[in-house]
Amino acid sequence: MFQQRSNLFTGPPRMSTPVSVAGRPPRWVSRRRIFEQNLSELHKCRNLAHVKKFFAQILKSDRHLDPQMAAKLVSAFSLCHQMGLAVKVFAQFDEPNTHLYNMLIRAYVKNSQASKAFETFWRMQINGVPADNFTYPFLLKGCSGESCLHLVQMIxxxxxxxxFFADIFVPNSLIDTYYKCGQLGISAAKKLFSVMEERDTVSWNTMISGLARYGExxxxxxxFDEMPMRDTISWNAILDGYVKAGDMNAAFQLFEKMPERNVVSWSTMVSGYTKVGEIDMARMMFEMMPVKSVVPWTIIISGYAQKGLAKEAIMLYDQMEEAGVIIDYGTVISILAACAESGLLGLGQKVCTSIQRTGLKCTTSVLNALIDMYAKCGRSDEALRIFNRMPEKDAVSWNIIIHGLAAHGYAGKALELFDRMKQDNFEPDEVTFIGxxxxxxxGGFVDRGLDYFLEMQKAYGIVPKIEHYGCLVDLLGRGGRLKEALDLIHSMPMEPNAIIWGTLLGACRVHDDSNTTEVLGRLIVLDNYDSGNFSTLSNICSAARDWDSAASVRLQMRSSGIQKPSGVSSIDVDDEVHEFTAFDMSHTESNDIYKIVDTIRMDLGETLLGHGSRHQ
DNA sequence: CTAGGGTTAG
Structure with missing residues (x-):
């Protein structure tokens, strides 16, 4: 089963002969000394060119057969994402020792190949090489998600x-990993913690942040109150809990009480205020921070971008660059996502330029974020250009481009890409089918959509989620097949939510089907308190000149304390965002704007009624 | 081994 050991670098192993330095010029000797010094740090070296240089030297002196040295090489190669080389170094050994196995396991985990890490672990077991207290934390780092629970239990x-419980690192990483295994892991973590004979600050902090993450x-x-010694991490963990729960008042009270605050404490507050929409408070916290890292810059810029406040976001982005802050993956992905959400093409392009200028590695994730930004900002051309040129697409890349094209009306092109996705042997997943x-x-392809819905289940074994039913209701509804849409809602295996009803309501409004509206009117008041739905319903009633029903819906809204914020449309012109509400006359150029809207309406009307092109 | 930002979804 195991690969034949081969000596790929130097031919058959030779006896190691120390390189003599006698008789060399002093300069060489000192270089040699530097080499030896750097060699001791080799396992931390992230520069592939350096690692290769060292590797050449090591090979020359046959020291790659020294297990200690080999372990360092495996570690260095894994940091440079050279798993092929790491494996080759490892394969030099007939009987790798525990340390070498550990390094290979860690290497696989760091390069997100957890299954290979476990394969290595099994191989270790079969070969009778004992695991040690380092082996388990390394393996555990590769576990996350509910599917990993049984593995963690096995460990x-x-x-x-x-x-191996004697080493506190082992139970600590077990607790941490249990919390990464979803709801079921929580009780296991609690149980383990309760039986631990010795606990250190890390044990307590891991428990606190785990519980806080799950809302407990x-x-x-x-x-937190019970633990003997609290450090800043403990305070931050509980602070994060309040922030995640959206309780900024509790968070602020705790923040004020903290004996000391670091960048993380401040960033947590900035992010919390951003998430609850209090961007001004977030900004104040940001400005008050004594030390800023790239993370809080990212949070505040993304916060403004998410709100569509392009001017502020761009100003801060420029300030960040002027301050010499180096952007990283997190920055790029987070800001681009916010740009995509709000349609801030200008800022998105700035980020794109920064990526090129700083030479940030264009990983698949970075390119995915860029493609999504361009697609959502209406630049399908640019999105497609990057997509076509990206060296390694993943399923997410395909999902993004398919949905991006679909959402902007390129239905045919989107479905064409879906076919290409399958040809390229990418397995469509549940997100693909949403696109x-x-x-x-x-595209108005109602029956074809229904076919795809069946294909999804039959060919790919995907169990439809409520989102898929939502798409289907939309598909049938917009296609005017309201009765089928309603039947579908009744036959769904799950409870319809406000989104589903909202989708159907929207369709009823377009197709003016008052029968369905009646059914809905009854259903919607039962258990779906969604302000948008109430208001659509009342609009439908008004449109049907059923003033009594419209009034009763409005009344019901008021009595249940629901308020509908007015809907706005916005458009980004030269990074200035212009907002419009219905019957809005506040814009300085309202008259001209409405004239153009009327022209567009007439053009649309002609097209919809099939009068053909007016250039005929 | 523990703390802050991280791509796809009506």
């Missing part, structure tokens, strides 16, 4: 059997 059993704030707070159904909706 837990191993650890118990071989008595009271429990987290109890541990595909969206394409059918926008």
């Amino acid at each position: 837990h059993t191993h650890v118990e059997k071989f008595g 704030l009271a429990e987290a707070r109890r541990l 595909v159904l969206c394409a059918c909706t926008h």
